[in-house]
Amino acid sequence: MAIAATVPLASRDDLSLAYTPGVARVCEAIAAEPDLVDDYTWVGHTVAVVTDGSAVLGLGNIGARAAMPVMEGKAVLFKQFGGVDAVPICLDTQDVDEIISVVTALAPSFGGINLEDISAPRCFEIERRLDDALPIPVFHDDQHGTAIVVLAALRNAATLLDRKLSDLRVVVSGAGAAGVAVTKMLIAGGVHAEDVVVVDSRGIIHGGRSDLTPVKADLAATTNAAGRSGGIAEALAGADVLVGVSGGQIAEEAVAGMAPDGIVFALANPTPEVHPDVAARHAALVATGRSDFPNQINNVLAFPGIFRGALEARAIRVTDGMKVAAADAIAGVVADALRPDAFVPSALDPRVAPAVAAAVAEAARRGGVARR
Incomplete structure (x- = not known):
């Protein structure tokens, strides 16, 4: 990285604008x-x-x-x-x-x-x-960047399978920063909260546990309406979607217990919770966080465009509406050419950031948090 000037400094006149005396006029204008x-x-x-x-x-x-x-x-x-x-x-x-x-x-x-x-x-x-x-705008990318791209990927995966988000039962493996944000974002995007089960290192999060942090207690109050308990295998029994953001390994037998035509996003890096080849034996659609497998769920699809749009709108914060708009924009980039091995845009696709920026700026204005 380096810092570079955007104006020339080749003459006394240039210097007088970039520094004294010209810069004082800019200071006075901003002070006023x-x-x-x-x-x-x-x-x-x-x-x-x-x-x-x-x-x-x-x-x-x-x-x-x-x-x-x-x-x-x-x-x-x-x-x-x-x-x-x-x-x-x-x-x-x-x-x-x-x-x-x-x-x-x-x-x-x-x-x-x-x-x-x-x-x-x-x-x-x-x-x-x-x-x-x-x-x-204040944005913790480990939470929201991951969650936004997961929602985008799940939208397109559901479309490929002719399903609706509201019909899916989702398991989120991991209750750290990414897991909590993914859960909230999927619910904001259309998954029913009662159909989400979150699993941490000690098992399924439910209201009967006495070891929950305040954040996990909030999850217990809003998800897992069926009151499931046990570990990841019990959570995945009959589930439609697995989103892995934990880094822990998940046995093939647990994935095999999912419903037919399932969706697996195993996002731990460099070692996914379940290897993509193993997941593909039991799921219809698979994504990972790695660049050497199809359908990479990569935060770079989200954060550059989100901040570009927020800055263009001079937004005072990043709202849930702006995040959902970003996810919709990411999904829309490849919506006309969905394939099982390409339902997530490439991290290098030049169309993504401009699309996200435009959607985020518009959502900021619509949501009343834009200053222009």
Whole structure:
């Protein structure tokens, strides 16, 4: 990564505009009318990619310095796919209050905040409190980016099988950041909450368990209406959809217990919960998080366009309506050419980010959170 000027600095006149005395006029204008910062500085097209290094990829809590390569890579993807400038910021603290304080203090320099690789359950509180405190979009990609692409993929998978989302019984394996967000996004997108079963490392989440965190207790209150208990095998018995976001392995026998013409999204990287070849023996449609198998569910399909659209609309937050609109746009890119091995757009498809950006901006305006 590098920082580059967007105007020439080849003469005294250029210098007088970029620095003194010309820059003072811009400062005075922004001081008088603060919203002009979006027009006359990088704020209107730049986001901060913020981590505390506590949950980096599958590497775990490796700290701020070791997290920097991932944040730089994320910034490069923002620029390549969404035309959004991004600055990686790795914080040398994992205290919730300190993170919120630092990001709040930095926020005037950016048009949005992309939270990245922050462990659960701390990530939920950090996002919620920053979203309440700041007048710009705050988006935890590990939660919502994954969830948006899962919803897009499931829409197209259901279409291929001539099914409706409201007819599907879904199992989400994993109740961390991605699992919680996937559950909420699928419900927002049309899956019935009572037909969703969430499984964590200790088994099915249900109201009779005494070991639930507040986030998991909320899931227990809204999902699993049948009151299922047990482990992943019991959850998958007769299920139509498996979404794996846990990293744990799922036995072939459990997948074999799913309903006919099932859908398996095994998204753990680099080792899926169930190998795609194994899943294909029992499911009609399979997707993974890997680039070497068909139907890769990749967050890069979501976050560049989401921030591009949010910045264009000068949205003050990212709403559920904007997330669902993003999912619909991703699904729509390949809706006319669906195949079992291609119901998710390629991560390199140049049509995706513009489509997502347009849909997100329109949803922001429709939802009353846009400033232009």
